Amino acid sequence: MMTTLVQVLEKLRIKKQDNEFRFSEGKFRAPSGKQYDATELKIIRTYRFEGDSSDPSDSAVIYLIEANDGLIGYSIDAYGAYSNHDDEKGYDDFLRDIPTVEKEEADIY
Numbered sequence: 001m002m003t004t005l006v007q008v009l010e011k012l013r014i015k016k017q018d019n020e021f022r023f024s025e026g027k028f029r030a031p032s033g034k035q036y037d038a039t040e041l042k043i044i045r046t047y048r049f050e051g052d053s054s055d056p057s058d059s060a061v062i063y064l065i066e067a068n069d070g071l072i073g074y075s076i077d078a079y080g081a082y083s084n085h086d087d088e089k090g091y092d093d094f095l096r097d098i099p100t101v102e103k104e105e106a107d108i109y
Helices: 005-014 091-097
Strands: 022-024 027-029 041-049 060-067 072-078
Touching (some): 005 041
Antiparallel strands (some): 022 027, 041 060, 060 072
16 A cells, blocks of 8 residues: 555656646646646546644645546645645636546556
């Protein structure tokens, strides 16, 4: 069972699925530069991580995302008030607009 963020990212790298989706201008942009609307994506797995301390700023979430063209990648964020995307207006709303279709790890990797 994967327990750390680094382990999840390494598994994605090995499978060549380590495409970080970055939020820009109301869309997710893949490393290739291709942009996706929320309707073209689905969240296929969510991992939540707690840091070694009880400090909430040590907590993170990684969303595994599959695009309608088959590209699998991820978006990473800190929890709640500690969000890495506070300066990116609309990130949280955009994520909420992406349908969630949880898949088993074996079906992803």
